[in-house]
Amino acid sequence: MSALGTYTDNQLLELLLQGSEEALTEIYGRYWAALIEIGFKFTSDKQAVEEIVNDIFLKLWANPEKFQVRSLPAYFHTAIKYGVFTMLLKTKRRKALLKNYQFNTLSSEEEQRIEAKFMEAYLNEVIETLPAKSRLIYTYSRQDEMSIADISEKMNMKTKAIEYHITKTLKLLRSALEHAHNPRLLLIALLFIKNLF
Secondary structure, X not given: OOOOOXXXXXHHHHXXXXXXXXXXXXXHHHHHHHHHHHHHHHOOOHHHHXXXXXXXXXXXXXXXXXXXXXXXXXHHHHHHHHHHHHHHHHOOHHHHHHHHOOOXXXXXXXXXXXXXXXXXXXXXXXXXXXXXXXXXXXXXXXXXXXXXXHHHHHHOOOHHHXXXXXXXXXXXXXXXXXXXXXXXXXXXXXXXXXXXX
8 A cells, every 4th residue: 555545535636736746646546447447338449548547647637726626536437438528529439439329421510419418418527526506506507597696596695606606617617628629529618608607
């Protein structure tokens, strides 16, 4: 067991924010195999999955503060799924995946709709990592289409507090979008975010 083996995930995240390579090594040891297993469920290309997982850790090491990680399992689960989705969309495996969904000849518009669904699923998983109150405000705003004033009244909170939670949510979503290197996916996602509130 490493020197940090008894540390909690949150303690390791704090050390990671301070630039601790030992913390990254411990996190890597705890989660690498599980991420490979999750990725392998989506594609049988082990080498591609290993590259995706390594890329996730490299990004986390390079800029741990920008991902605002609250839960490592939730963060990694979302990151590996999105990494695989992106890989599938960029390679021939995408055609195999789309065939499974019984799409034969796809128009550009149909392909964009599929990409949008992947992006929406990814963003929804990011939403699940929010604190309970922020997640509830998101639900009222996005799913129930309530105004800030209505949410404020329903939750017995000041409108400024509601706006604060909304701003925090948008910041988290925009940060999560930095995983997307496909300009078209990014545009679709930004349109999705624009309609959140």
